[in-house]
Structures are given as structure tokens and as C-alpha cells.
Amino acid sequence: MRIDVISIFPDYLAALDLSLIGKARAAGLLDLAVHDLRDFTTDRHRTVDDTPYGGGAGMVMKPEPWAQALTAVLDVGPDADADDAPLSEDAVPGSGVAADRPVLVIPSPAGEVFRQATAHELAEADHLVFACGRYEGIDERVAEWAADRFAVRPLSIGDYVLNGGEVATLAMIEAIVRLIPGVIGNPGSLTEESHADGLLEYPMYTKPASWRGRDVPDVLLSGDHGRIARWRREEQLARTAARRPDLLPPVC
Numbered sequence: 001m002r003i004d005v006i007s008i009f010p011d012y013l014a015a016l017d018l019s020l021i022g023k024a025r026a027a028g029l030l031d032l033a034v035h036d037l038r039d040f041t042t043d044r045h046r047t048v049d050d051t052p053y054g055g056g057a058g059m060v061m062k063p064e065p066w067a068q069a070l071t072a073v074l075d076v077g078p079d080a081d082a083d084d085a086p087l088s089e090d091a092v093p094g095s096g097v098a099a100d101r102p103v104l105v106i107p108s109p110a111g112e113v114f115r116q117a118t119a120h121e122l123a124e125a126d127h128l129v130f131a132c133g134r135y136e137g138i139d140e141r142v143a144e145w146a147a148d149r150f151a152v153r154p155l156s157i158g159d160y161v162l163n164g165g166e167v168a169t170l171a172m173i174e175a176i177v178r179l180i181p182g183v184i185g186n187p188g189s190l191t192e193e194s195h196a197d198g199l200l201e202y203p204m205y206t207k208p209a210s211w212r213g214r215d216v217p218d219v220l221l222s223g224d225h226g227r228i229a230r231w232r233r234e235e236q237l238a239r240t241a242a243r244r245p246d247l248l249p250p251v252c
């Protein structure tokens with residue numbers, strides 16, 4: 001997989017050198033590049049923003065640096081040799097991901113919510129591009145223009161407002177990259193975690209069996225795998241009902 005990130009704060013993305021993502025890059029499972037949007041400006045001040053038409057608080061990101069940057073990442077990405085014609089016809093219906101079309105993720109509190117299912121969907125893509133907006137966001141015409149070249153996905157990581165798309169991009173990249181085959185050593189851990197089966201994960205314990213007056217539940221020491229599996233399932237349902245009842249299937 002190839003990932004390009006475009007930001008006016010490339011240093012924010014330094015964490016992508018670390019841990020599992022850094023290892024995936026070193027192992028050649030992931031080709032990742034971070035680009036400074038200001039490198040695609042043409043004026044002396046490297047201007048990326050301007051006042052909003054219609055008035056209002058804050059600044060809006062100008063469209064031209066984005067068009068230049070997005071064109072540049074298409075020219076160096078894995079799709080560079082693909083046909084030059086705009087790629088708008090071949091998306092898998094409803095998925096937003098086509099085998100030969102790069103996906104442009106625009107992190108935004110006004111986007112569709114990014115979930116584990118979204119991470120699985122995007123983990124199938126050959127090329128992801130993250131456009132990190134700042135200020136009041138990116139001129140709307142950039143997403144329209146980009147739709148001829150990319151599958152455009154405005155995505156939110158939750159119902160709160162961050163100062164820009166960088167932190168959301170870090171969260172999404174981490175959730176996506178760990179699903180790429182070979183990135184996580186023990187793939188079993190991907191099936192036994194929160195959201196893998198639509199429920200929250202059961203509680204986990206390690207040694208010692210007794211700690212500060214608190215004991216690990218007896219069932220986990222029983223060696224009875226059937227009982228352990230049933231107990232874990234009950235804990236998953238109880239925890240999900242208590243913390244995230246919205247995740248439980250509706251009772252008919």
C-alpha cells in the first residue's frame with residue numbers, strides 16, 4: 001500500500017516513523033510519504049489560506065495549492081503509470097474503493113464517521129491520500145475537482161472538533177495499517193478485539209492471579225475453554241450494553 005499525507009505541519013506526522021507503522025514501512029509493506037502543502041504554493045509568503053466568501057470567522061484553505069499537491073502525489077504514487085483519463089467509472093458500488101482508483105481521505109468533523117468497517121474497506125486500497133485541512137477547512141471545490149481522479153471520502157473520527165486533520169489522520173492510518181496482512185505478528189489478535197465482531201472486547205487479565213486484594217475471575221484459571229468462551233461472550237454483551245448500547249442489535 002502507498003499512503004501520501006499532505007499537511008502544513010508535516011512534523012505532526014513524525015509518529016508515523018514509530019512502532020508498528022515504522023516497522024511496516026521498514027519491511028516494505030507500506031510506502032508512506034508526508035508532503036508540506038506550502039511546497040505547492042507559488043507566492044513569496046507561501047500562502048495557503050484566505051478569507052471566506054460570504055463572511056464569517058476564520059480562514060479557508062485556498063484551492064490551488066491543494067490541486068498542485070494532489071496532482072503531484074498522483075504523479076509519484078503507484079497509480080502514476082495508469083491511464084491518464086479521469087477514473088470516475090470503475091468504483092465498486094457503495095464502497096468508495098476501486099482497485100485502480102486512489103482514495104482521497106479528507107478528515108473533517110463534517111465527514112461520515114470512520115469506523116472499524118471503514119478501516120477494513122480502506123485497508124484494501126492500493127493508494128490512500130490524506131488531505132489535512134486546517135483553519136475552517138479546504139475550499140469545497142477541491143473535493144469536487146478531485147472526484148474525477150480519486151474516490152473522495154470526507155471522514156470524521158468522532159463528534160468533536162480538532163484543530164486540523166493531522167491527529168485524525170494519525171488515528172485513521174494506524175487503524176488501517178494494522179489490518180494490512182503481515183503488519184501484526186499474530187493475526188488472531190485482530191479477531192479478538194473490540195469492534196471485530198461488532199461488540200466491545202471482554203476484560204483481560206495477566207499475572208499475578210491476585211493483586212492488591214483483587215483476584216482474576218476463577219473461570220479464567222479453570223482451563224475449561226468452553227466455559228471461558230461463554231464467560232467472555234457474556235462479558236462482551238454486558239460491557240457493550242453498559243457502555244455502548246447503540247452497538248447492540250435491535251431486539252425485535
Ligand code: ADE
Nearest residue numbers: 107108109156157162168
Ligand atoms: N478535523 C477536525 N475535527 C475532526 C474530526 N472530528 N474528525 C476528523 N477530522 C477533523
